[in-house]
Amino acid sequence: MIENRRGLTIFSHTMLILGIAVILFPLYVAFVAATLDDRAVFETPMTLLPGTQLLENIKTIWVNGVGVNSAPFWLMMLNSFIMAFSITVGKITVSMLSAFAIVWFRFPLRNLFFWMIFITPDAAG
Incomplete structure (x- = not known):
């Protein structure tokens, strides 16, 4: 039997959204780190806003x-x-x-x- 309780549905969706956030946050941090220069990556705390160095960093890694x-x-x-x-x-x-x-x-x-x-x-x- 399927239960259709509004509270259970809201709780289930909240937990799913939190789970997705927990999984995606490290990927977002890795992306942001890829867009920053060396100095900005090692600042404490590191910024969570993307930088402008993505293409330069990709070129450096690809070649060097x-x-x-x-x-x-x-x-x-x-x-x-x-x-x-x-x-x-x-x-x-x-x-x-x-x-x-x-x-x-x-x-x-x-x-x-x-x-x-x-x-x-x-x-x-």
Whole structure:
């Protein structure tokens, strides 16, 4: 049975809005920090109003990296793409070969291996 109480609805929506605010506030602070210059980011307390340095900061990170001895951002992104693509191709290949073996070959404990593969979370590897 569904209850339609006005107080419960208001409370539920208030809690949802507060939850969204708790989740989005750190993202907003990160965005504001990205728009400020170095000095303004480390002031205590940091301002919550966006600055004007966003494009300059993005250009600096993209070309020079985040520190003195760090790689440029584009190189880190390329590395991440290559790793993600390689892992994806590898997982799909292993999954296809496992599925082929389980479907077409008869071997002891075949059902056990099927269920072990089936119930293992995909994000585990």
